[in-house]
Amino acid sequence: MLVLGIETSCDETSAAVVADGKDILSNTIAAQMDLLKKYGGVVPEVAARRHAELIGYVIKEALDTAGKTLEDINAVAVTSRQGLIGCLMVGVAAAKSISYARHLPLIGIHHIEGHIYANRLSNPSLSFPHVCLTVSGGHNMILYVQDPQHLELMGSTLDDAAGEAFDKVAKFLGLDFPGGPVIDKLSKQGNRKAFSFPRPMKNSKDYDFSFSGLKTAVINMFKDKIAANAALPLADIAASFQEAVVDTLVTKTLRAVEEKGVKTVSVTGGVSANSRLRELFQDACKKKGLEVFFPKLSLCTDNAAMIAAAGYARIMRGETSDLRLNVFPNAPLGGLNEDENR
Amino acid sequence: MIVLGIDTSGYINAVGVYDGESVLADNRFPARTDTLEQIVDNIDVTLKQAGLELKDVEGLGVGLGPGSWTGIKVGVTVGKMLAFSAGKPVAGIPTLDALAYTAQNESLPVFAVIGAGVKDMVYAARYHFKANEPVREGDYFAGDIRELVKIIKEPVVLAGPNAGHYHGILNREAGLKNVMIITEIEPSGAAVACLAYLRLTRGQSDDPLSLVPMYLKESTAKVFVNKYAGKP
Numbered sequence: 001m002l003v004l005g006i007e008t009s010c011d012e013t014s015a016a017v018v019a020d021g022k023d024i025l026s027n028t029i030a031a032q033m034d035l036l037k038k039y040g041g042v043v044p045e046v047a048a049r050r051h052a053e054l055i056g057y058v059i060k061e062a063l064d065t066a067g068k069t070l071e072d073i074n075a076v077a078v079t080s081r082q083g084l085i086g087c088l089m090v091g092v093a094a095a096k097s098i099s100y101a102r103h104l105p106l107i108g109i110h111h112i113e114g115h116i117y118a119n120r121l122s123n124p125s126l127s128f129p130h131v132c133l134t135v136s137g138g139h140n141m142i143l144y145v146q147d148p149q150h151l152e153l154m155g156s157t158l159d160d161a162a163g164e165a166f167d168k169v170a171k172f173l174g175l176d177f178p179g180g181p182v183i184d185k186l187s188k189q190g191n192r193k194a195f196s197f198p199r200p201m202k203n204s205k206d207y208d209f210s211f212s213g214l215k216t217a218v219i220n221m222f223k224d225k226i227a228a229n230a231a232l233p234l235a236d237i238a239a240s241f242q243e244a245v246v247d248t249l250v251t252k253t254l255r256a257v258e259e260k261g262v263k264t265v266s267v268t269g270g271v272s273a274n275s276r277l278r279e280l281f282q283d284a285c286k287k288k289g290l291e292v293f294f295p296k297l298s299l300c301t302d303n304a305a306m307i308a309a310a311g312y313a314r315i316m317r318g319e320t321s322d323l324r325l326n327v328f329p330n331a332p333l334g335g336l337n338e339d340e341n342r
Numbered sequence: 343m344i345v346l347g348i349d350t351s352g353y354i355n356a357v358g359v360y361d362g363e364s365v366l367a368d369n370r371f372p373a374r375t376d377t378l379e380q381i382v383d384n385i386d387v388t389l390k391q392a393g394l395e396l397k398d399v400e401g402l403g404v405g406l407g408p409g410s411w412t413g414i415k416v417g418v419t420v421g422k423m424l425a426f427s428a429g430k431p432v433a434g435i436p437t438l439d440a441l442a443y444t445a446q447n448e449s450l451p452v453f454a455v456i457g458a459g460v461k462d463m464v465y466a467a468r469y470h471f472k473a474n475e476p477v478r479e480g481d482y483f484a485g486d487i488r489e490l491v492k493i494i495k496e497p498v499v500l501a502g503p504n505a506g507h508y509h510g511i512l513n514r515e516a517g518l519k520n521v522m523i524i525t526e527i528e529p530s531g532a533a534v535a536c537l538a539y540l541r542l543t544r545g546q547s548d549d550p551l552s553l554v555p556m557y558l559k560e561s562t563a564k565v566f567v568n569k570y571a572g573k574p
Contacts, residue, residue, distance in 0.1 A: 045411065045561035052415045056422050056551035070427055086412060089378050093419035100382050101396055101427035323386070326379040 001074045002066075003315070004098070005308025006059065008091030009083025009111045010138055011035070011042045013054040015062035016304035017073070021312030022124065025066035027298065027305040030054050036177050041167060042137075048086030055094045062304070070102050077311020080108030080321070081331035082139070088327035096323050107311045108321040111302075112333055115268045116145060117313070118299040118306035126293045130264035133253040135271040136301070137163030137178070142207045142256045143333075145266070148313055151333050154256050155207025162245050163271045165211035169241055172219050173234055183238045184274050190235030192243035192276075195221065202248045207256050214244055246277040250284055257290060265292040273300040343543060344394065345401045347535025348385060350377045350417030351409025351437045351456070352503055357388040358531030359399075360539055366392035368532035378416045385420075388531070396424070401547070402432040403538025405529055406556040408465040408484070409437055409456055414555035422553040431547035433538040436556055440533040442469040442476040445501030445525040452476070452525075453494060455487070455502035458559065462487050464508065465558050468498070475540055484558045491516040501525040 002025075005016040016027040032050050036042065063069060078095035080088060092108070099106035115134045120126050131154075132143045140157035160168070163180055170179025175186070197217050200210045218241045225232055249271075257265055267281055272294050285292040299306060314320075344366075349356040355377055358368040369391070371384045389395060404421030407414035418434070425432035441454040448471075455466045466483040469476040483493070487508050500509050500521045512518040541547070 043561065048415060049555075049557070049561065052419055053554050055419060056426055056553075059423075060426070060551060086415065089412065089416055090419050093378055093381070093416045094423045096382050097420045097423035098427045100386070101424050323382040324379050326376070 001312065002068065002072055003075045003077050003308040003312045004059070004062070004073045005304035005306070005311060006076065006078040006091045006095050007114065007302055007304040007307045008051045008055065008087050009079045010087060010302055011047045012302040013051050013058045014302060014304035015059040016308050017062055017066035017068055018305050018308035018312065021309045021316070022121065024121065024305045025068065026062045027303050028058050028062040028065060029303055030058050040171050040177060042084070044084045044086055047084060048090060051087055051090040055090055059094065070098065073102070073104060075105045075107065075311065075315050077107045077109050077307050079111050079114060079307050080325055081110040081328045083111055083329060085327055085329040088329065092325055092327050096325055100323055105315055105320045106323065106325060107314050107319060108325045109307050109310045109314070110331060110333055112139060112141070113148070113310045114306040116143070116148065116266070117309040118295040118303070119266045119268045119293050121305060121309050122295040122299055123293040126266055127264055129260070129262050130266050131253060131257045131260055131262055132266040132268060133249060134269040135162050135249065136269035137161055137167055139269065140209050142253055144256070144260050153333060155209065155252070157209040157211065159210050159212035160215060162209070162211055162249060163269070165215045165245060166271070168215050169218050172222060173237065180271060180274060183242055184276065186235050187239035187242045187276060190233070190237070190239030192239040194233065194236035195240035197240055197244040199244050199248045202251055207252055209248065209252065211245065214241070242274070242276055246274065246280050249277060250280045254284055254288065263290055265290055267292065267294050268300070270301045273297050343400045343539060344398060345403055345535040345539045345542065346385065346389065346399045347403035347405070347531040347533070347538055348381070348417055348421055349405025349437055349440065349529040349531055349534050350381060350413040351405050351407045352413065352529050353410070354528055355381050355384045356405070356529045356531040356534070357384050358533070358535050359388065359392045359394065360532055360535035362539055362543070365532040366394070368530055370528055377413050381416060381420050396428055399428070399430060401538060401542040402430055403435050403534040404432060404553060405437045405440060405534045406434045406553070407437050408458070408482070408556050408558040410459070411557060414557070418553055418555045422550040425550040431542050432550045432553065433541040433546065434548050434553045435534045435537045437529050438465065438467045438482065439469070439476050439478065440529060440537055441501050441527060442467070443537055444527050444530055444533045445499055446471050446474065446476065447499045447523065450497055450499050450522060451479070452499040452501055453490065455500060455505060455508050457504055458484065462511065466490060468493070475537070482558055487511050488516045491518045494518060494520050496520060497522045499523040499525055501527055503528050
């Protein structure tokens with residue numbers, strides 16, 4: 001079964017063709033990097049306009065790359081829940097039009113559910129139940145994944161997501177956008193123990209996060225150094241900041257693993273591409289005899305292949321959306337019952 | 343040639359069908375915030391009402407705006423992806439052109455006006471007619487309704503969803519006496535289909551994937567960035 005996936009929840013216009021929920025025939029991603037650099041982040045209306053401009057070309061490119069036409073496609077899956085409202089709308093409008101014109105089943109997917117499947121696409125041996133840390137510029141949560149249908153949200157960020165903190169600190173330090181890869185690279189030349197930044201909520205008993213205070217601490221320290229005309233050890237600041245973030249993420253995730261008594265950890269979302277996060281998780285999991293899985297780098301950030309994979313699983317379970325499918329920007333995780341998402 | 347026309351630039355989903363001789367359907371579904379939810383259903387209902395299915399449609403017309411930014415992003419995306427998926431030719435029709443077409447007058451030029459969502463701000467354009475087809479004169483206008491006083495020098499028809507309201511401002515506050523006829527009209531799917539029919543039968547179709555909404559106004563973020571970068 002060939003599923004066409006469409007993802008436009010934030011700043012990536014993406015379409016993919018995935019066979020049987022596991023073989024990626026294409027995964028076209030048009031990132032809005034030029035706009036992000038210009039505005040220093042995602043501006044919802046600007047991003048939505050770019051989606052409307054690109055969506056048709058991206059879908060065509062995904063079909064061409066897969067060597068398929070719409071006649072070969074068996075179903076359409078689209079991110080309809082969680083994201084920027086105007087951005088989500090473009091993807092859903094495209095998906096329902098294709099579904100209507102080609103008489104194809106349509107399925108709306110929660111963006112976070114997609115990220116869980118990104119890791120399954122990369123690691124077919126990733127088993128259930130497991131604890132999943134999914135973290136990007138837009139979300140930051142720990143989930144207990146009993147199986148793909150049953151997700152328990154254990155905790156999430158109370159303010160900034162980790163990726164957002166990376167972006168904002170990078171912007172303040174005068175580094176490029178997006179901040180994650182830039183800080184990751186710069187940190188390799190720095191001393192991660194040079195500064196002792198706070199690890200907010202690291203030891204709290206819940207599984208929630210807060211990165212806003214850490215971000216402010218870094219920015220205040222940077223301002224003090226400038227005011228004192230002191231040297232600005234950018235690499236050391238970046239490395240110490242990154243360490244504070246990943247240390248907190250790893251510690252809290254492993255505590256959740258302990259509570260649930262599982263042996264498997266899944267780390268996904270844009271920040272799962274961070275090399276220090278991967279290193280710390282691998283070290284800690286090895287010590288505790290746990291298995292940890294990360295998506296391929298190409299599947300860490302937003303992409304439509306993961307949406308197609310999630311869609312395949314739902315369609316196999318007999319679920320579909322009708323042509324009145326709408327978008328739910330703040331939808332909680334869970335079932336397809338759209339009334340509960342309103 | 344059977345042409346399906348859609349326009350979601352206003353607070354309605356306008357869906358119509360024209361077959362080259364007569365209008366087979368021309369529906370306006372109220373849609374203040376739920377264009378996305380309704381639009382494909384509304385297309386289906388309209389086609390069925392005309393005794394048709396999408397496969398019977400031989401061409402599409404899509405209202406490009408200006409109007410609601412969300413509305414036109416949804417409508418243009420639906421129009422282009424229907425055309426692409428069903429393999430039908432498509433023509434993008436500016437909504438102001440379609441309003442002028444509906445309000446056409448034998449002797450007077452037509453000013454089509456659409457509210458821009460901010461108080462007294464409008465999108466507008468001036469048209470004369472050639473063989474029943476609107477021909478736009480000059481650029482599209484985006485600005486305060488009162489500025490039209492400088493542009494409207496002769497007797498005209500003022501047409502659009504709130505033409506009466508805008509005429510009131512022009513008349514009371516700006517002393518404009520040149521509006522002879524006020525035509526209160528919402529966008530029409532059939533008008534979009536008629537104009538698309540004329541273009542498509544002349545072989546003037548658009549590449550569906552290239553269709554983009556006609557915003558006529560930059561997003562606020564872009565306006566600010568340009569301002570601080572010293573650009574106009």
